[in-house]
Amino acid sequence: MNTKFFQNIYKHPLITPSDLNVIIKCHQKVHFKKAEFILKIGDQANDYYLIENGILRSFVYDYNGNEITTNFHCPNDISTEYASLFQRQASNENIMAITDGLAWKITYDLFQKLFHQNNGFREWGRSWLSQQLFISTQRAIEMHTKSAKDRYIQLIQNNPQIVQNAPIKHIATYLGITDTSLSRIRKEIL
Amino acid sequence: MNTKFFQNIYKHPLITPSDLNVIIKCHQKVHFKKAEFILKIGDQANDYYLIENGILRSFVYDYNGNEITTNFHCPNDISTEYASLFQRQASNENIMAITDGLAWKITYDLFQKLFHQNNGFREWGRSWLSQQLFISTQRAIEMHTKSAKDRYIQLIQNNPQIVQNAPIKHIATYLGITDTSLSRIRKEIL
DNA sequence: GGTAAGTCTTGCCATATGACAGGAAATACC
């Protein structure tokens, strides 16, 4: 059990070391394999995953049935479908592994218990949600203030592991373009 | 004091009528005027607003200094900058009134108090945040799966009040296009 | 090792949107 790993994710001034121990105990080790589904559209998310290594990807389908990658989840990220987990609804996203990997999952019930029992965890939870909201808003803004090329360069700089491991077609839809265009952008960058 | 108004916003199975009364008492009436700043970039958000009537708009600046509208806030919406309010940081968005209006605000301290004292309010809060996150994600997806024209038509259908009250340039940046293009789209739709 | 399946690149042409600038129309202001 790698305490540093959890410490890094559950970082909040109100979470004490003994809180952290309680929190850690609520997690369960999970190995995942490339191409494995972690969550399917229509199912209810029952847990969230702290990724220790490997990469996940969440995606939806557009009106033509094409996969649109909405997010990549890398080591030290938390992966889940918020609306499904926290509002107990059917998921509207798929989550699938694009590499083999290792994660720690926590169930909704245990999350719920911690959330109500532990003040620090509660604050952390709210802060994390609002942080995710901020990231999501930023992304929406960059989707139309930056060119596809700039967004790709930014991805290379911030998440080289994604660029190295994910197939071009998934990166392309994440960037909001076709694989054809991304291929041209790559050529241009060289 | 319009109870129905609050009831509609603070709708959650775990919020009892007496909870609701406590919650309502924490709010304070605020009138706002067209072009008034509710929040400025760099300031810390200290409250959130339940809008009873009128429209607010939040916006950022792109790398060229142009205003980009990130959101409109209509009657029965809650308006704030989440990251600033909940993570006690400087805001990275401006919020400005585009019409005169009336809102009810609640301060961070009172929100915080309710959040820790009241189970139903806490659940509502988390549910609301994850709902916002869902909306934000949906918007990011639609920004590249739908054409600007479709997004505009959708806006007309879902939020006619915005189309009627906001100047074209603000609607355009919200849709991710220029006012020139929006003008052409409007012409085409007729 | 050979076939099949999937992945990436490239060429051609179409289209949506942007940049800029001029003008019309509406609105604000003294």
Place this chain on the structure above:
DNA sequence: GGTATTTCCTGTCATATGGCAAGACTTACC
């Protein structure tokens, strides 16, 4: 009421990206 300001529309041309299809290349599999 008249000037200034803002808002909106429109024309021309440039550019980014898409759609489609062919081919090269890689990977998986029996």
